[in-house]
Amino acid sequence: MTLNLITDAWIPVRTHDGARRVVRPDQIAEAEIARPDWPRADFNLACYELLIGLVFLADPPEDEADWRDRRAPDPGRLRAALAPLAPAFNLGGEGDRFLQDREDLDTAASPVDMLFIDASGGNTAKNNADLMVKRGRYTALPAPLAAMALFTLQAQAPSGGAGNRTSMRGGGPLITLVEPADRAGPDNKASSPLWDMVWANVPAGEPLLDTASPDRLRDALPWMRPTRTSEKGTNPLQPPGDDDLALAETFFGMPRRLRLDFAEDDDTLVVGVRQRPYGTNYGLWTHPLTPYYRQKPGSEPLPVHPRPGIGSYRNWAGIAFEEHEGLRHVAQVVADWHDRRPDGVMASLHVGGWAMDNMKPRDFLWSRQPLYPLNDEGEQAAVALVQAANAFSLALAGAMQTLAKAASMDASAVEPVREAFYADTQVDFERMLGRLAAGEALAKVAQDWVKTLRRAALRLYDERAVPGLGERRLEDTQAIIEARGRLKAAFSGWGPKTGQAAFKALELPLPKRRARKREAA
Numbered sequence: 001m002t003l004n005l006i007t008d009a010w011i012p013v014r015t016h017d018g019a020r021r022v023v024r025p026d027q028i029a030e031a032e033i034a035r036p037d038w039p040r041a042d043f044n045l046a047c048y049e050l051l052i053g054l055v056f057l058a059d060p061p062e063d064e065a066d067w068r069d070r071r072a073p074d075p076g077r078l079r080a081a082l083a084p085l086a087p088a089f090n091l092g093g094e095g096d097r098f099l100q101d102r103e104d105l106d107t108a109a110s111p112v113d114m115l116f117i118d119a120s121g122g123n124t125a126k127n128n129a130d131l132m133v134k135r136g137r138y139t140a141l142p143a144p145l146a147a148m149a150l151f152t153l154q155a156q157a158p159s160g161g162a163g164n165r166t167s168m169r170g171g172g173p174l175i176t177l178v179e180p181a182d183r184a185g186p187d188n189k190a191s192s193p194l195w196d197m198v199w200a201n202v203p204a205g206e207p208l209l210d211t212a213s214p215d216r217l218r219d220a221l222p223w224m225r226p227t228r229t230s231e232k233g234t235n236p237l238q239p240p241g242d243d244d245l246a247l248a249e250t251f252f253g254m255p256r257r258l259r260l261d262f263a264e265d266d267d268t269l270v271v272g273v274r275q276r277p278y279g280t281n282y283g284l285w286t287h288p289l290t291p292y293y294r295q296k297p298g299s300e301p302l303p304v305h306p307r308p309g310i311g312s313y314r315n316w317a318g319i320a321f322e323e324h325e326g327l328r329h330v331a332q333v334v335a336d337w338h339d340r341r342p343d344g345v346m347a348s349l350h351v352g353g354w355a356m357d358n359m360k361p362r363d364f365l366w367s368r369q370p371l372y373p374l375n376d377e378g379e380q381a382a383v384a385l386v387q388a389a390n391a392f393s394l395a396l397a398g399a400m401q402t403l404a405k406a407a408s409m410d411a412s413a414v415e416p417v418r419e420a421f422y423a424d425t426q427v428d429f430e431r432m433l434g435r436l437a438a439g440e441a442l443a444k445v446a447q448d449w450v451k452t453l454r455r456a457a458l459r460l461y462d463e464r465a466v467p468g469l470g471e472r473r474l475e476d477t478q479a480i481i482e483a484r485g486r487l488k489a490a491f492s493g494w495g496p497k498t499g500q501a502a503f504k505a506l507e508l509p510l511p512k513r514r515a516r517k518r519e520a521a
Contacts (some may be wrong), residue, residue: 002092002267003143006054006082010144011047012037013194022144025054026082029073029195036194038148042117042364045352046152048177049289051198053251057220058082060205064340067204073195084209088221091147092262096224098147099154101257101276103227109261109272112141115149117158117172117354118361139271146260146270157255159359163277165230165255168285169303172354172361175289176319176330177201178337178371181346200340200347201333203288205244220248227257228280236283250287255279288332291319297327304328306353311367312422313429314393317386320349320371321379337371347371370430372437381442385432385449387505389425393418395490395498396457402483403465406476417460421453424460428452446506454491461487 003010009022014037023033028051036047059081061067089098096102113119119137141149157164158171167173178200208220218224219240228237239246257279261272284300286292292301304319318328322335337347352366374382400414432445465480472480490499493510503510 002090002262003147004086005089005091005098005147006086010147011051012144016193024079025051026075026079028198029075029078029192031073031192033195034193035197038145041352041366042152042156042354043148045175045177045350045366046155047148048198048201048350049155049175049251050148050151051194052201052289053248054082054085055198055202056205056251057085057208057248059207060202062206063204064336067199067202067340068342071196071199073192073199081207085217088217088224091143091150092260092267097259099150099223099252099254100259101227101254101279102223102225103257103259103276105257105259105274105276107274107276109274112138112146112149112270112273114273114275115141115146115153117153117156118364140263141270143262143268143270150258150260154252154254154256154258156354158354158356158361160256161277161359163230164275165279165281167255168250168253168282169287169290170305171358172305172356173287173290174304174306174319174351174353176291176334177289177350178333179348179350179368181348182342200337201289203247203332203336205247208244208248216245220245221252222249222254222280227254229257230278230281234281236281238283239285246285247288250285253280253282253285255282286332288336291331291334292329293318294327301329306351306355306365308355308363308365311351311365311369312419313369313386313426314390314422316369317383319351320369321374321382322376323383324376324380326383334371338373341373346373370433372433374433374437377441378436381436381445382433384442384505384507385429385445388446388449388502389422389429389453391498391502391505392453392457392490393421395487395495396421396461398498399461399483399487400464403461403480406479406483407465407468407472409464413464417464420460421456424456425452442507446508449506450491450502450508454488457487457491458484 006025009024009027011025012020012022014020014034016032016034020037021033027033036044038044038047055078059078061070088096090096091098155167156169156172157167159166177197179197180200208216230236257276259274260270261274263269263271286301287303291304293304294301317323318326318330320330320334322330334349341347348368349371350366350368354364355362397414397418400417401411403409404411404414432449435445461484465484469477469480489495490502493499493503493508500510
């Protein structure tokens, strides 16, 4: 019997006490179920997306009030709401198949490895360049693992050669998920941590099958209708005017034309994948779990993609808090949380995804950071703190470049010092955010923030500049000392791209010109 993703137990989870279970999607609302437990981190992150999408299809909140009223888990209600979706979520068999092309795709089958984003590509294997990720890791996949791999690939698809389309968020999108710090059940006794996190990220809308209309289901889910192909000369597919249908396909987009092959004598085992190019080429769709940015005012929104160091606060503007008059914007679920958040409830923000270099995966990143309850003024103040730190880090990098040249150091040592600057002030930054969340104005926080950054920058510089200073040539010693002076001056408001930029961001008064000249002398 082929796997059905609604009626069958197929999702591995961990409970509060560490036990492992395999559950149906409706069972995520049962007490004590803590989190997904797939053997890969990217599958766990994608599993949250899948569950959020299923709840949106079946029983989303109408508005903020409905969201609050229904925070407590209700497995029976969720089971009944999901049941009508079952015909659309068969992984194999005759008829419509989950996230697979309706055509049989009469092409040669590829190994099941191709479902993994970090699998070696055809040219990589041909050139024997698969050093870190080996070809042929799996000859077959159990149906549940194949289903999760298929969803992960379709939702995050990188470029894959001519005609193999990326996901509607491009290859390897950044994914942000809100996790409430409290529990929804009375006295925490009936809480389900997995349900709490899924429900916190479900957009408002109307159930997809309110009228039990098969036409609406077909309109929403791309594998239930002929594929919108994208050969040369065709236009990208834009979202429909119906917001609920658009959100449904956003969660279950299908850029790749794929068909799974099952073992002849075992329909629980996937042994190959057939693919044809030129699947759906998505246009300007906006995913509620991904932050977006604009290259200039008025330009089209582009999805943010992970990069190394994304857990550092230097990247939080536009991810953890909004740039209200800037070009970077938090994911819709983060904005929704600020509207929904019950009084006094804190939350964390999970930030993750594949860092890609075109077709090549560089790293999978997943961090968790505090999500402070900031009002509009507090968010703008938080952006100012980040901008100031970024400006001062440029001053530190400039000093380090001088030091590297004068001390015959490897220039590659500059960037790690800059990263250490952010790492060493991470806790202090979070403390500053706590003060802003408590209602303190930027004017009260700014001076303390400058002092904190100054102390960290000078310590990092001195740790590398002082050893052996007296043994260097006179001109090199002079250059190192002058570089330190310029670094100190930046924290007094000097430097158009460093100190001045930081002070302007923090709304601190710049030193008078005469005082600047005297300090320079």
